[in-house]
Amino acid sequence: MGILLSIIRTSLWDFSRNLLRTFLTSLGILIGVSSVILLVSLGVGLKNYIGDQFENLGSNILIVMPGQIFGNSMSQGGNFSGITFTEKDFLNIAKIKGIKAVAPAYVKTVTAAFEGKTEIGSYYGTTADIFSMRNLEAEYGEVFLPGDVSKRKKIMVLGPKIAEKLFGNKEDAVGKTVKIDEQGFRVTGILRSKGGGGFGGPDFDSFLYIPYKSSPKINQEKKFSVINFQADKESAIEKTKDSVTALLEKTYDEEDFSVIEQSQIQETVTSIFAILNSVLVAIAAISLVVGGIGIMNIMYITVTERIREIGIRRAMGATRNNILMQFLFEAVFLSTIGGSFGLLLSYLIVLIGSRFFPLAIDVMSVAAALTVSTSIGVVFGVLPARKAALLSPVEAIRYE
Numbered sequence: 042m043g044i045l046l047s048i049i050r051t052s053l054w055d056f057s058r059n060l061l062r063t064f065l066t067s068l069g070i071l072i073g074v075s076s077v078i079l080l081v082s083l084g085v086g087l088k089n090y091i092g093d094q095f096e097n098l099g100s101n102i103l104i105v106m107p108g109q110i111f112g113n114s115m116s117q118g119g120n121f122s123g124i125t126f127t128e129k130d131f132l133n134i135a136k137i138k139g140i141k142a143v144a145p146a147y148v149k150t151v152t153a154a155f156e157g158k159t160e161i162g163s164y165y166g167t168t169a170d171i172f173s174m175r176n177l178e179a180e181y182g183e184v185f186l187p188g189d190v191s192k193r194k195k196i197m198v199l200g201p202k203i204a205e206k207l208f209g210n211k212e213d214a215v216g217k218t219v220k221i222d223e224q225g226f227r228v229t230g231i232l233r234s235k236g237g238g239g240f241g242g243p244d245f246d247s248f249l250y251i252p253y254k255s256s257p258k259i260n261q262e263k264k265f266s267v268i269n270f271q272a273d274k275e276s277a278i279e280k281t282k283d284s285v286t287a288l289l290e291k292t293y294d295e296e297d298f299s300v301i302e303q304s305q306i307q308e309t310v311t312s313i314f315a316i317l318n319s320v321l322v323a324i325a326a327i328s329l330v331v332g333g334i335g336i337m338n339i340m341y342i343t344v345t346e347r348i349r350e351i352g353i354r355r356a357m358g359a360t361r362n363n364i365l366m367q368f369l370f371e372a373v374f375l376s377t378i379g380g381s382f383g384l385l386l387s388y389l390i391v392l393i394g395s396r397f398f399p400l401a402i403d404v405m406s407v408a409a410a411l412t413v414s415t416s417i418g419v420v421f422g423v424l425p426a427r428k429a430a431l432l433s434p435v436e437a438i439r440y441e
Contacts, residue, residue, distance in 0.1 A: 062339065063375065063378075066335055066336055066339045066375050066379075067332075067375050067376070067378050067379030067382070068332075068379065069328065069329075069331055069332025069333075069335045069336075069379065070329065070332040070333070070336070070375070070376050070378075070379025070380055070383065070414050070417065071332075071379040071380070071382045071383040071386065072328050072332070072383065073325065073326065073327075073328035073329035073330075073331070073332050073379075073383065073414070074329065074379065074380045074383030074384060074387070074410045074411070074413075074414050075383035075384070075386045075387040075390070076325035076328055077322055077325050077326055077329070077406065077410050077413075078383070078384065078387040078402070078403075078406055078407060078410050079387045079390060079391070079400075080318060080321045080322045080325050081318070081322060081403050081406035082387070082391050082400045082401055082402050082403060082406070083318065083398070083399075083400055084314065084315065084318030084319075084322075085401045085402075085403045085406075086395070086398065086399035086400040086401040087314050087318075087399050088311055088314065088315070089399065089401055090399035091307060091310055091311055091314070092307065092311070095303060095304070095306075095307040099174050099175045099176050099271065099303070100271075100275070101141075101271050101272040101273070101274065101275055101277075101278055102174065102175075102269060102270075102271055102302070102303040103269075103270055103271070103272065103278065103281065103282055103285070103300060103301065103302050103303065104267055104268070104269055104270075104300075104301055104303065104306075105126065105130075105134075105267060105268040105269075105270070105285065105289065105298055105299070105300050106266075106267050106298065106299050106301065107124045107125070107126075107266070107297065107298055107299075108124075108296075108297070108298070108299060109296055109299055110299040110301055124293060124297045124298065125264035125265060125266060126145065126264065126265045126266075126267075126268050126298075127263065127264065127265070128145075128263045128265075130145075130265075130268065130289065130292070131143050131145040131265065131268045131270075133288055134268060134270055134285055134288065135270075137281060137284045137285060137288065138284075139272055139273055139274075139277040139280060139281045139284070140270050140271065140272060140273065140281055140285075141174075141271045141272065141273040142170035142173060142174045142270065142271045143168070143170055143268065143269070143270045143271075144167050144168050144170040144171035144174055144175075144268075144269045144270070145167060145168065145253065145265035145267070145268045145269070146165055146166065146167045146171070146265055146266060146267050146268070146269065147164070147165075147166035147167070147253060147259075147260045147263075147264060147265050147266060148163055148164065148165055148166075148266055148267075149163070149164045149166075149259065149260075150162075150163060150164070151163070151164040151221050151222060151249070151259070152221070152222075153203065153207060153219050153220070153221055153249060154219065154220045154221075155207045155208065155217060155218075155219050155220070158207060160203060160206045160207050162203045162247060162248070162249050163244075163247055163248050163249065164221060164248075164249055164251060164256075164259060165248040165249060165250050165251065166251050166252070166253035166256060166259065166260050166265075167250060167251075167252075167253055168187065168190055168252070168253065169184065169185055169186050169187045169189065169190055169252075170187075170271075171250065171269065172184045172198075172250075174269060174270075174271045175235075175245065175269075176235075177232050177233075177235065177245065178232065178233050179198070179230035179231065179232060179233070180201065180211070180230075180231050180232060180233040180234075181211060181212050181214070181215050181230060181231040182198075182215035182216075182228070182229050182230030182231060183229055183230045184198050184229070184230050184232075184250075185197075185198060185229055185230075185250070185252055189252055190252040190253065190254055190255075191254070193252065193254045193255050194252060194255055195224070195225060195226050195227060195255055196226055196227050196228075196229045196251070196252065196255065197219060197226040197227070197228055197229070197249050197250060197251045198228070198229060198230045198231070198232060198249075198250040198251075199211075199214060199219075199228055199230070199231050199232070199249055199250070200231075200232055200244075200245055200246040200247050200248045200249070200250075201231060201232055201233070201234045201246050202234075202244070202246040202247045203246075203247050203248070203249060204228075204231045207219065211231045212231070214228045214231055215228055215229065215230065215231065216228065219249070221249070221251075221256070221259070222258060222259060224256060224258060224259075226249075226251060226255070226256075232245070232246070232250075234246050253265075270285065278302060282300050282302070285300050286300050326413075329413060329414065329417060330417075332376070332379065332417065333376070333417040333418075333420065333421040334421065336372055336375050336376055336417070336418060336421050336422065337372075337421035337422065337424065337425060339375075340368060340371065340372050340421075340422055340425035340426070341424075341425045341428070343368070343371070343425070344368065344425050344426075344428055344429045347429075348432060349438060351364055351429055351432050352432065352433075352434050352438035353438060355432070355434035356434045356438060361430040361431070362430070364426075364429050364430040364432075365426045365427060365429070365430035366426075367426075367429070368422065368425055368426035368429045368430075369418075369419065369422050369423065369426040371422070372418045372419070372421060372422020372425065372426065373415060373418035373419055373422060374418070375418060376414045376415060376417045376418030376421075376422075377411075377414060377415050377418060379414060380410065380411050380413075380414030380415065381411070383410070383414070384407060384410065384411065387402075388402065
């Protein structure tokens with residue numbers, strides 16, 4: 042115990058004499074550890090964010106899309122056909138047992154105008170089921186109803202983003218008329234914000250929701266790019282998926298469409314981000330190796346500067362193991378200090394950055410980063426420490 046305390050005191054005394062060198066030596070480890078932790082935090086934060094976004098957009102959702110989205114053709118770059126779905130398709134789907142709601146969607150980029158002010162938005166021609174299916178609620182006014190669709194009412198419901206751009210004060214939008222392609226639509230409601238749009242799906246906050254029968258000039262043939270439908274319970278998802286597939290295969294080829302679960306999209310998006318994040322973490326980890334090389338270089342310099350000290354200590358009875366442990370401890374101390382400050386720095390960045398970006402500290406990544414940083418001190422400190430321990434006491438004392 043006494044020897045260990047002596048080693049610690051000697052190390053701390055040597056570090057205090059060269060504070061700048063100590064800081065610069067630990068800086069490489071600090072940058073490496075903080076980079077790894079921050080990138081892992083970003084990956085965990087994105088995963089949680091994507092999961093929350095999908096959960097927030099309804100449960101038991103399935104989507105019919107053109108082409109083969111998931112399948113063997115993806116290995117050859119995918120097979121995305123140019124088919125569109127008809128009104129008959131979604132009406133037939135709505136008759137399938139176990140389906141709670143169906144909402145086709147015709148999406149088109151349009152220019153929305155109000156009193157001379159114009160904004161680019163996404164026309165979303167659909168049915169009233171989209172609101173209950175996607176958990177979309179009106180913050181101001183009200184959403185349109187199935188009867189409004191059948192009566193071809195010239196009305197619309199705005200997402201909060203496009204409403205704020207057009208009107209500034211969203212509450213003022215209700216009752217006003219917005220023109221799309223010279224057609225006027227009265228705003229009946231403004232939706233509550235759902236967030237998202239950046240990852241894992243469409244930006245529902247920027248859509249202009251219009252009954253699909255109310256704008257024949259925009260969608261004359263009543264064609265739809267996707268059909269959303271909702272199973273009445275989770276256990277019915279696979280059965281309804283098979284039923285919808287069998288129904289559409291009567292009209293289209295198997296390769297012309299895909300019936301996918303919302304969870305599949307979530308898993309795909311999450312896996313893509315996980316791969317990208319792993320690559321970035323691996324790149325960031327290189328800085329840990331560079332930091333370790335820096336520690337080894339400085340420790341070699343330290344050994345050279347303290348050869349006479351080593352000789353005197355050996356002459357006074359210090360063993361080779363004592364010298365080895367001395368310099369090995371110093372190397373580990375440098376890497377641990379760098380790792381600890383890197384952890385502190387990354388925690389502060391996550392604390393501040395989480396207000397603007399999806400960041401979340403992962404306990405396992407913190408433990409791994411600190412373990413790696415300590416291990417680097419051992420790995421890159423062994424050779425300099427061994428060199429010091431093998432010095433002859435006589436030659437070391439005579440060294441100038």
